[in-house]
Amino acid sequence: MRRVIHLSDLHFGRTDPAIIEPLIAQIHELQPDLVVVSGDLTQRARSSQFRQARQFLDALPTPQLVVPGNHDVPLFNVAARLLQPLRKYKRHITPDLQPLYVDDEIAVVGINTARSLTIQDGRVNDRQIELARRELAAVGDHLVKIIVTHHPFDLPPGPQHHGLVGQALPAMRAFALCGADLLLAGHVHASSAVSSAARYRIAGYSALVVQAGTATSTRGRGEANSFNVLQIEAHQIVVHRLGWRAEERAFGLDASQTFVQRGSEWFEQLADGQIATDP
Template sequence: MRTLVHLSDLHFGRVDDALIGPLIKLVAQIKPDVVVVSGDLTQRARSAQFKQARHFLDSLPSPQIVVPGNHDVPLHNIFDRFTRPLDKYRRYITHDLEPFYVDDEIAVLGINSARSLTFKNGRVNERQIARVQARLSTLGAHITKIIVTHHPFDLPADYADTEVVGRAPMAMKMFASHGADMLLAGHLHVSHAGNTAARYAISGYAALVVQAGTATSTRSRGESNSFNVIQVNSPHISIKRFAWAPELGAFSVFTTESFQRSARGWSRDSATKD
């Protein structure tokens, strides 16, 4: 079994400082095999904010799979936005925009979906998908394959289709042909778990899609600060959502959902609220 902590949308520059210490302590107690951060480490891609994010990441266990989000691209500095959009991200966070972790049970692959030409939306391109395909093609069927982006490939109910990452259908065809199991994302500041069966009618294939809310930002959009703990025990995956409880001054388990892989892909096994 493998355990992943899935954080997203940290937004240093607009964080609730009261959450940082308890979050670091709890993640250490969980002892994850991998920490995933699915983008928007900063609020406005400023050096001071990236330094704060770097300090936070250094306080968490390793290995880590971290990808940038649209807020990690400068907004107001037009020259930087279009000539060196992720220069500060590379300087303070990581040079690797396609991080990759693999062991004998899981593989976790990051893809950069942040783009200079859009203020909010993201996309992936053919070259990125080809590189991911090359890595997936080397993995055995027993490996649970996990993709990490900032922008989602699928959405909770009541969200506009424009929120889906650009060129998603192209990517999904490749994911299906190479057995990608789980797609982790952020961006929406909403927690969600489901599968891709309704949006992408691909015979014999349905990936598990998991959204993380914002772990630390004051920009909560009506949902409590939260993060996911994902336990992979193929062919089963359990997802616990930890939500901030102000009355406790701590994160606690709010929901637990279970999924199982079959010949038709991943589907919900059960869901309970703790």
């Protein structure tokens, strides 16, 4: 079993300072096998904000897998936005825009969905899709295969203020070919965990799609600061959402969902032990 911490939308430059140290301490207590950060490390891609994000990452356990978000691209510096959109991200965080982590139980591929020509939307291109497909196809099918992006492949229920990542359908078809099990993302500042079957009708295949809320930002959009703890093993993934308790200065368990795999499809396991088969 692997324990993965899933953080997203840190937004250094607009964080709640009361959260930072308790979050770091709690993640250490959880002893994760991997820490994933699915983008938007900064609020406005300023050097000072990237330095704060770097300091935060350095305080967390390793290994880590990090991808950028749209807020990590300069907004007001048009020349930098168009010519070197992720220069500061690569300098302070990592030069690797499609990171890969593999151990004896999981294989994780990160994909950069941030783009310079759009303010908040993102997309994947054919080259990125094919590289991810090849990397996941090359590892054994006994591994749980995970994709990390900033922009989502599905959206939480309720009013929508964002769209799906561009090229979502061709990407999902490629992920079906390589047997991707789990898609992690952020961007919408709302938590959810659902099967992909309701949105993508791909015969004999569905993945688990997990969104993380914002871990540290004051831009909560109606949901308390939160992060996900995933317990991952072959054919079963448990998603725990931990929400901030200001009065306790700690994160507490808000919800848990268990998903099981049947063939190449993932289903939620209900409280009575049955599985939810209807998308």
